[in-house]
Amino acid sequence: MEQATVQDSDADAVMLRMIWGVHISRAVYVAAELGIADLLADGPMSSKQLALITRTHEPSLYRVLRLLGALGVFSHDPPDHFGLTSLGGRLRSNAPAGMRQWALVLDTVGGVRPFEHILDSVMTGRPGFDRAFGTGMFEFLARNPEKATVFDAAMSERTAAIAASVADAYDFSDTNTVVDVGGGNGVLMVGLLQRHRHLQGVLFETPEVAARTRAILQNADITNRCEVIAGDFFEQVPAGADCYLLANVLHDWDDSRAVEILRNCRRSMADKGKVVIIERLIPEDASDPVPTLLSDLNMLVFTGGQERTNIQYEQLLKSAGLKLAAVQTVAFPYGVFIGLPA
Ligand SMILES: C[S@@+](CC[C@H](N)C(=O)[O-])C[C@H]1O[C@@H](n2cnc3c(N)ncnc32)[C@H](O)[C@@H]1O
Numbered sequence: 001m002e003q004a005t006v007q008d009s010d011a012d013a014v015m016l017r018m019i020w021g022v023h024i025s026r027a028v029y030v031a032a033e034l035g036i037a038d039l040l041a042d043g044p045m046s047s048k049q050l051a052l053i054t055r056t057h058e059p060s061l062y063r064v065l066r067l068l069g070a071l072g073v074f075s076h077d078p079p080d081h082f083g084l085t086s087l088g089g090r091l092r093s094n095a096p097a098g099m100r101q102w103a104l105v106l107d108t109v110g111g112v113r114p115f116e117h118i119l120d121s122v123m124t125g126r127p128g129f130d131r132a133f134g135t136g137m138f139e140f141l142a143r144n145p146e147k148a149t150v151f152d153a154a155m156s157e158r159t160a161a162i163a164a165s166v167a168d169a170y171d172f173s174d175t176n177t178v179v180d181v182g183g184g185n186g187v188l189m190v191g192l193l194q195r196h197r198h199l200q201g202v203l204f205e206t207p208e209v210a211a212r213t214r215a216i217l218q219n220a221d222i223t224n225r226c227e228v229i230a231g232d233f234f235e236q237v238p239a240g241a242d243c244y245l246l247a248n249v250l251h252d253w254d255d256s257r258a259v260e261i262l263r264n265c266r267r268s269m270a271d272k273g274k275v276v277i278i279e280r281l282i283p284e285d286a287s288d289p290v291p292t293l294l295s296d297l298n299m300l301v302f303t304g305g306q307e308r309t310n311i312q313y314e315q316l317l318k319s320a321g322l323k324l325a326a327v328q329t330v331a332f333p334y335g336v337f338i339g340l341p342a
Pocket of ligand 1: 181183184234249
């Protein structure tokens with residue numbers, strides 16, 4: 001038999017990580033759920049101490065931490081002490097650039113259950129989520145407020161990481177009123193209104209999210225410049241504004257639904273209005289496409305939406321009576337697409 005080459009054994013290791021990628025994902029989830037990174041914030045601890053505080057089975061917790069140690073999420077001082085690395089610091093609650101909510105979000109939308117149907121999604125184009133739960137993801141969240149709160153927090157955490165770059169990148173000097181369509185808990189809106197003191201804001205959301213966002217925003221220093229309105233963006237969006245923001249919204253929907261949302265913005269906008277679309281880019285240069293392409297599979301399986309190329313965004317805008325005026329990169333992997341009346 002021929003000897004395996006070095007490249008073969010490298011390929012084995014890389015392929016094994018991919019085959020068992022779910023283990024890594026679930027181990028990170030365990031650490032996030034148990035708040036391990038917060039517990040290690042003041043210094044290393046043993047797995048025994050961590051198990052005592054988290055009321056877990058120490059030998060099993062140890063095995064999860066050992067894997068995460070080998071992956072660089074925690075430092076591992078044998079036999080059983082673990083510390084925080086800068087990578088693991090991303091799992092701290094409320095840390096700058098923290099990603100703990102993001103590590104928890106999969107469980108709020110069914111864990112791996114929707115992904116059990118990915119082959120069906122590939123064969124039919126239908127979201128695995130609908131197969132697993134018999135309903136769309138946003139309907140499911142509307143009926144499960146506790147899960148929806150975690151979902152909203154994860155969206156806010158991710159959008160907080162790009163809000164400043166959007167607020168800085170785009171020139172809002174000729175804009176008076178911004179409608180944030182599907183604006184979640186208002187992280188982007190707050191960032192824009194704090195940075196551009198002349199702007200008035202309207203955050204438009206489903207009734208359930210709008211109610212939670214009103215409560216969250218009531219103590220923000222921009223409250224008197226921001227109204228929260230409940231509704232359905234497939235019916236209409238608030239009229240008369242000169243800027244309609246769509247951040248992480250169009251990627252949730254297939255082309256015909258995305259065009260409906262854009263048409264409603266087009267119909268409602270003031271003369272000289274515009275849409276500002278903030279979405280992940282599928283890079284045309286040498287930058288890493290994987291973050292966007294992972295998100296793309298989330299859309300395939302969870303909502304039936306998709307990530308799009310610049311040309312695909314241009315086509316969506318065209319179908320809605322708009323034209324693509326500019327594309328600007330902001331914090332990786334995001335871009336801003338400006339659409340003006342055609
Ligand atoms: C992926 S989240 C993005 C939230 C926010 N724009 C951000 O970037 O963090 C999509 C948002 O669209 C809202 N949404 C879904 N269907 C909607 C509808 N029919 N009308 C209004 N908002 C809707 C959801 O409640 C959710 O907050």
